[in-house]
Amino acid sequence: MPQGDKSSYSNKQKRQAQHIEEGYEKRGTSKPEAERRAWATVNKETGGGRKSGSGRGHPTNTAPSRKGGHIGGAASAGRTAAQRSTSAKKAVAIRKRNAEHRASAH
Incomplete structure (x- = not known):
């Protein structure tokens, strides 16, 4: 084949x-x-x-279909509270700066 x-x-x-x-x-x-x-x-x-038919081995394993959702979040889970907080504060500052930039561009 x-x-x-x-x-x-x-x-x-x-x-x-x-x-x-x-x-x-x-x-x-x-x-x-x-x-x-x-x-x-x-x-x-x-x-x-x-092909379909009896006696063709093992039952289906649905774990691979669920796998993707379980992978996500592992990176942030491994960080300390202080690291997550710092990252969040940085994100707020960037969003604020971008909003000001968009407001001044119009």
Whole structure:
């Protein structure tokens, strides 16, 4: 089977990949990258291409679909309260400066 051939995937797997790809594109990912990620997710969840039928191995693992949301926030969680506070104060100052700049530009 040539690389990229999707004939060994079930219709359900193809639908899953399509939905995942649409979700990535909605969030601004390019079409080729969204397709690559979608099929990687389907492969991780279902164990690769397999046609329907009994006795085909393991149940699906939905962890890869949930993974993205769990990754976020790890960076700020590892910072101290003082570091987060400093960062927040800096953000306020930048927003204020940008607002003043926009007001003077008009």
